[in-house]
Amino acid sequence: MKNLTILFFVLISLSIMAQEKSQNYPITNDLIAYIDQRSDDLIRINIRLKDQYNTQSLKSELSLLDRAQRRELVKSELKVFSLNSQADLLNYLESKSYYNEAKVIHRFWITNVITCMASEEVIYELALRSDIDRIDIDEERNLLMNEPASPGPAMGIDEITYNVLKVNAPDVWALGFTGEGIVVSVIDSGVNYDHLDLADHMWEDDDYPNHGWDFYNNDDNPMDGHGHGTHCAGTVAGDGTAGSQTGMAPDASIMALKVLADGGDGSESGVWAAIEFTVDHGGDVISMSLGWMHSWNPDRATWRSTLDNALAAGVIASIAAGNEGGSASNPDDVRTPGDCPPPWLNPDQTLTGGISAVVCIGATNSSDGIAGFSSRGPSSWEDVSPYNDYPFNPEMGLIRPDVSAPGVDVKSCDAFNTSGYTVKSGTSMATPGVAGVMALILSKNPNLTPEELTNVLETTSLDLGAPGKDNVFGAGRVDALEAVNTANAPGPVYYSHVVNDENGNGEIESGESVALSVELYNGSDDNYTDVNVTLISDSPYINITDNTEAYGDFASEEYKTVTDGFSFDVTEGTPGTENIKFIVESTDGNETWSSSFNIVTYGPNPLFGSLIVNDEAEGNNNGRLDPGETADLIILVNNTGQVEISDVDVTLEVSNELLTIVNSDYFIENISSEGVEQAIFTVIVSDDATIGSSVGCLFELTNGTFSDAKNLSLSIGLIVEDWESDSFDNINWEFEGVANWTISDETPYEGIYCSQSGQISDNQSTSLVLTYEVGADDSISFYKEVSSEANYDYFSFYIDGVEMGKWAGEVAWSRSVFPVNTGVHTFKWEYDKDANTVGGSDRARLDYIILPPLMLPEANAGEDEEICYTETFAPQASAENYLSLGWATSGDGTFDTVNIINPVYTPGASDIEVGTSTLTLTAYGNNGDASNSMLLEITSAPEPPATPDGETSFCIDPGESAYTTDFMEGYSYEWVFEPSTAGNFESDTSSAIVSWNAEFTGEANIKVKAMNQCGESEFSEILSIEVHNNPEV
Known part of the structure; x- marks a missing residue:
């Protein structure tokens, strides 16, 4: 019965074509050809209606409107028009949808067209309607215009x-x-x-x-x-x-x-x-x-x-x-x-x-x-x-x-x-x-x-x-x-400016106060009265101190300036070559015109550039950090400013103990304008560093006025899967689909082996899947080779179910790279076949995957601290990405609990005797461990100072004499001088001066004790001093 119905509509259509040759038949030849060879039940088509809105009818009305009003009026008119024009056709299509013979995809108002899915019978019924002008297949085409071959990725440079x-x-x-x-x-x-x-x-x-x-x-x-x-x-x-x-x-x-x-x-x-x-x-x-x-x-x-x-x-x-x-x-x-x-x-x-x-x-x-x-x-x-x-x-x-x-x-x-x-x-x-x-x-x-x-x-x-x-x-x-x-300006808007600055060079520089003259131009055909102007900037480098000025009346084509009408201060430390945007808002009370201009700051502008890892001398010269090697981290310092900069201090801090910094400071004497210098830091990679771990590096620079900082994450080694083990055992691979992937030794990208998709039939797929915990924002790269039916059988790569790329046909070994953010991700490589036809070797192959850094635990035992020997200590530690924790000490003290982040530590006798103890926090994770240590200084109460040193025998009226004891950093001292009638006594930390009473004779005693934050000592041994009377003559 279905075939008879189709034949009926075809015959009617042919009859119409024969009888009305002067009229266009709405079904295109492309659609007819597709119907003849298709296998689909429903075909995606575009239906163009005969009635189309004539926007020329709005021409005079649109000329009176601004851009926003023009848009809204046209949108409203087109939407109402299409809604009314399409109503009957949409009702028809809706009735056919009950029988799964039609489905509306999109009803347009920007043009009077409906895109839908329709059966062959519905298409021929549509052809009989008097309100339809064209029915065509909504065919997909490759639309990228036969572009010339691209040379591939390029690096970003300052250009x-x-x-x-x-x-x-x-x-x-x-x-x-x-x-x-x-x-x-x-x-x-x-x-x-x-x-x-x-x-x-x-x-x-x-x-x-x-x-x-x-x-x-x-x-x-x-x-x-x-x-x-x-x-x-x-x-x-x-x-x-x-x-x-x-x-x-x-x-x-x-x-x-x-x-x-x-x-x-x-x-x-x-x-x-x-x-x-x-x-x-x-x-x-x-x-x-x-x-x-x-x-x-x-x-x-x-x-x-x-x-x-x-x-x-x-x-x-x-x-x-x-x-x-x-x-x-x-x-x-x-x-x-x-x-x-x-x-x-x-x-x-x-x-x-x-x-x-x-x-x-x-x-x-x-x-x-x-x-x-x-x-x-x-x-x-x-x-x-x-x-x-x-x-x-x-x-x-x-x-x-x-x-x-x-x-x-x-x-x-x-x-x-x-x-x-x-x-x-x-x-x-x-x-x-x-x-x-x-x-x-x-x-x-x-x-x-x-x-x-x-x-x-x-x-x-x-x-x-x-x-x-x-x-x-x-x-x-x-x-x-x-x-x-x-292009004409819309009203009184910015035209030019003059900078009146403190040193008179016409530039805005760090720390200056600036007066600004702004020239406005009325490029319109209208005159304006009582124009007021406001100067605005949201730049962190600028503090506007006078932002308004009355400009008065503007005639058409008039230019007007208010000398030093605005003022602002430039923030201390403002670098050169910064584009400071100023917005000028002018209004006559009825209309407001917004315009803007930029002023480029003047001065040095020190900025960090790229980082080079040089491991040639004491490493394997692969340009990466690897466990156990010594390397130089060479970071470029650019001065993009207009003047030179001197006395630049560059420092490096690292986030964990995987790197030991040999020199954490680097001094650069001078960087010329647009010049580049190197700051070089020697680092030692821990022998115990896990391949694929990462180290956060904070580079900072300053010369007292200008500064910059750059955070970088450096990977230790590379995590590579190249199947040179002739197995899938090195990484936790999983297989999905109807066939497992295999190891192949047929022309791999490198080495001896690669992986290859499993053998599948039509409408089947085979997938290689890896769930992976990424430790730092980075990328994943791999080499692939595909030999399949072009445009039908695809090799695809997914991250978390999102297709990142797909390839079909004959694809020689080539590299693909995709960014990956920190966190748990699922990587999937899938070869998928369609319903029929085999092309090429009917397979995909994969080799030399470079995986991003692993998510490893991080441990920070806290800053070095100092306590008294009578006190306990609770470290201010932190840790991330761990399963469990553990604390250890280099001494004989004890933790109340060793597996929590902030335990309480009680120093032991040996700790107190030595005066220090190293406390180490270890974080244990899925992919490895991380440790970090802090030094605890344990201060005891002072020992008694040495017996004061100085003269011990005088004749009467000796004047002044000085006494000292051993000096200890951080200690204070208390002196005792007896009898007080022997003279005046003044002490200054570890030294004292006696101003002797001219009439005193006999014995005087001096002693001293030391004090610190943890207590005080006993007094020293007494120093006795004899003052003798002159002998009688």
Whole structure:
């Protein structure tokens, strides 16, 4: 019966096609072909309705609104329109869902489209409806534009990447415009939102804890598993925290919208949903480095309406032209939606037509030449209903691209660690650069419309190639500084400033008091009265002492300065080269305008750089710390400031006794401006150090005014699994799936052996699993080789159930590395087969895994202390990650309980006699033990001092005489002199002076006793002194 029903609808459809050839049949040829060869019960389709909202009807109303109001009005209109238009169709689909013949996935309002799952019967029924314009398969395609091969990971260094310098973005930052307050939506493979260069300026929303949405997997975690999206986000807003400043707008916020699988596949509906999300949640700029070739038959009309509506809402989109490099015949070289028209039509575009939110981006190289892969225009819409504009041949078509930007060998953030970089090429790399420049312009004037913004971009670009806007470079290579300088300001805003400082050098320096003159400019066409200005800075280096000033009236185009109108103090210890941001808020009581500028501090700026482990002389010269060896820890000290710094003291402290520091201090006499010196510390690694343990190292520097500190965790040795034992016994491996992994000696990555996935059949998997307690933030790396059916049978790696990477086809031995945080984690390597077909050798192999440091216990016995011999002692100890504890003493004292963190210790007789005892705390853990000791000094009461020393026989009236006893550090002394009539007696610790009575004769006695915190001694033996009368004559 089912087959008869299908046949019935096919015959009806064919009849309609035959009778109404002038009308478009809504089911696409791609969908018909898929129906003919599919095995699915339900097919994922996109249904485009005939009715589409005409935002041109709002044009006059939108012109009166600011950007926020414009967005809200368009959103409201589109949502109401789609709700009403789709109601009948949704009711129909809902009725079919009861029979499992349809399921609605997403109903769009950014364009009038519904994405759903539908049976073959439902698809043919839909074709009979009069309200539907197109029914197409929502097909996944690899959308990453045939990008040139990447050279792989790169290290972060102190630099601004060439593409950022090329467009003069740093000059814009110096004006105070850094993209702050502008949200850039990166629609791509996701974003590594933990990367140091991005983490502190990701888009925030309480409903989206991970800064966006994953439309491919329909969850709230848009973490990048491919690398493309993170690279693009870094080009928009990488701020250089990890070393390399890769972003055009380092303070712009990144909204992470993942629409691609980790292999780069994505669907049209996923990207439409991301654009809709951007408009709905306040995105200002879209960066989209993906697209559909025309030969794939994308739904160009829906792309056009989607981006028409985004434009109406005030959103602008930077979209890649593609990497076809002229390989497709005109007008089909530029991909969709990069082929959509721009918000503003350049006068060189003499053939006019409709507009949309799209600014199409081409790619240039470091010499401002066109990249060979960059797609060329023109494009045409003459055959796309209902637009039917920009005809080509003999007409000019639509000039594509609009502008170009550096896209060859662009360095940006790496997705697979939090501090690394990678180099890529493509129009994909140029596109986020332009998105970042858009954010810079909008940070100067957030009320610029997409039309105004495009005008500024194109008219300030460096004209390259043929004069004017052409189909290779567009209007030229973007120039951020020219664009920002050209963009109109919104009202009385910051224009310039003058620093009046104490030493008159025009710089702000540590400890100075500064007066500031700020010049404002009214770039608008309006006049303003009674303008008051407030200066704000949240920098810890600045304390504003006078923050308000009345500027009075502003005429249009007027500049005005109040000399020394503001003042502030610079914090003592403020280093040089710090960017201090000042916000200028001006208001006339009705409107408020916010602008900003930066002042760079002047002075030295000592900062720690990278660490080198040199174990060549007394170690194994592998550049790591290993048990029992002596090594030098060489840490670089950079002075990034503008002046030299002298007398820098560098110190090192370690967290446990696995390292003994030979020299804990290092003195650097002088570091020149932008110079680098080394601080070298010799350390000895304990013979008992556990392989895989870690030591915390705290480096600190100061010269009395300037300081820096750096905490590093150093691993002892490497924990490596390479199966050279010919077994799985070295580590607590577990197996999952239908077959255990095996040991193989067939061409391992290194050594003799590697591991290999178990033999499985269709729809089966085999997994190698390790539960592991990580002791410090680090990474896990491994080498893999795969030989399988491409795009179907995958070798995947998971951390805690989250897929980190997957590979299929023929993958030669190659290294993968993934960051891992402290704590217990489950690592899983899984080979999984689909329903049919065998490819290659049908297996995955694994070798040379380097595991992160183990979680080991930590013990701290406390600081060295001193007690009296009559006292007991309770150590202020601490421990972490332990199962049990134990205390031991080097002496003969006793602990009341040896297995608690703070026992009470009673010194023994030997302890008291020796005067010290070493107390050792040991923490016992799953993966090893850790010990730490403290020295307890035990002070007794003083022994009697030595008999005072001095003259013992005088003749009458001897004047003064001095007496001393042995000096003991920390002791005080009490002297006794008898009889008191013998003279005046003054004592000073261990010495005393007698001023003799001129008439005294006879015997006088002196004695002394010593005192400390633990008691006092007996008096010393008495010193007797005879004073004789003169003999009679």
